[in-house]
Amino acid sequence: MTDAPAQQHAADLALLRVESARLVATVEALGADGIRHPSLCEGWSRAHVISHVSRNARAMLNLVATVEGDPTPMYPSREERDADIERGAASSYDDLLTELRDTCQQIVDALAAMPEAALTQTAQAGNDPAAMTRLAGADLPGHRLREVVWHHVDLDAGHTFADAPPQAVRRWFDEAVADLRTDARCPSMTLRTDERDVVAVGDGRPTVSGPRAGLLLWLVRGRPDQIVAPSPDQLPDLTPMEDLP
Helix, strand or coil, X not given: CCCHHHHHHHHHHHHHHHHHHHHHHHHHHHHHHHCCCECCCCCCEHHHHHHHHHHHHHHHHHHHHHHCCCCCCCCCCHHHHHHHHXXXXXXXXXXXXXXXXXHHHHHHHHHHCCCXXXXXXXXXXXXXXXXXXXXXXXXXXXXXXXXXXXXXXXCCCCCCHHHCCHXXXXXXXXXXXXXXXXXXXXXXXXXXXXXXXXXXECCCCCEEEECHHHHHHHHHHCCCCCCECCCHHHCCCCHHHCCCC
């Protein structure tokens, strides 16, 4: 397979293998006490994040089934999804870790085994009818990569977007910028990255600067740790736009 969708599928799958292993290694290092600490997702402990990542893998197996010709909803419902995460978060450390290892491997294997014909078929992702997205089979490894890396960052255990694959960070930064430009709630600003991106929204004031990974962390998780504004009181307020997790 040499077409663009197949190439993107293969490239994202290769990154997903690496990033899944890195996530598992972080959870192994946290230990039983560490997973009970708060995460960057409001109201969630690290155990909630781990539980969610495992359940997302299972839900994505449903998307794989759909693009392969067996239509299956990603989640039964938003309510069941949330309840299942809560049940998982209450599990023991050993059970959470085992489940994470197993489900990470299961979704990687399923994505790797997808037939070529499935790459152009689509499936409905998400559980909110107002925010559902149709994904092609070729997009599924990238969708899962985002879940793995973003929630690895959410564990707040030393792994940041600066540790993520640069090409993926660039993609997510561009997507975040596109979201800013289409959201009426977005305050005016100019984003200036160390990598020389310059993005103006509204009247372009004030300027917020930093590495692309640091600006991404602020845009999607509200953390200003790695960015610079003219003064703290001039940092645009993104709170109305937050949608976690």
